[in-house]
Amino acid sequence: MRRRAPRPMVDHRAAADSLRSQPGVWLPVADYRNRGTADRMALAIRNGRPVGRNSIPYLPAGAFEARLEFTDDGTRIHARYIGTEVTP
Known part of the structure; x- marks a missing residue:
């Protein structure tokens, strides 16, 4: 049985910084x-x-x-920064 290659580690700090630099925009x-x-x-x-x-x-x-977005290989997370004020 063939094993899938491991996926690279996610740099969540870089992802959060990217999201903060583009408020309101959904990014993978x-x-x-x-x-x-x-x-x-x-x-x-x-x-x-x-x-x-x-x-x-x-x-x-x-x-x-x-x-979440379902893909052929699994599940992709998209996120966006909405700021510190959360409105209902």
Whole structure:
């Protein structure tokens, strides 16, 4: 059985910086083979929880939105920076 090549590590700090530089614009953050992992990562982005090694780039909580896109190879996370003011 042939194994798939490992995917590169996601630089969440660079992704968060890119999102902050373009407020309101949806940008791809990462691709995951496992939907459950993508769901957990998207939730961490929305809630400002730590992602990556020793990294908390998506603060403050609620400043980012995240959504999932299903691809042929798995699930892609798209996110956007909406700022510190969260309106209902």
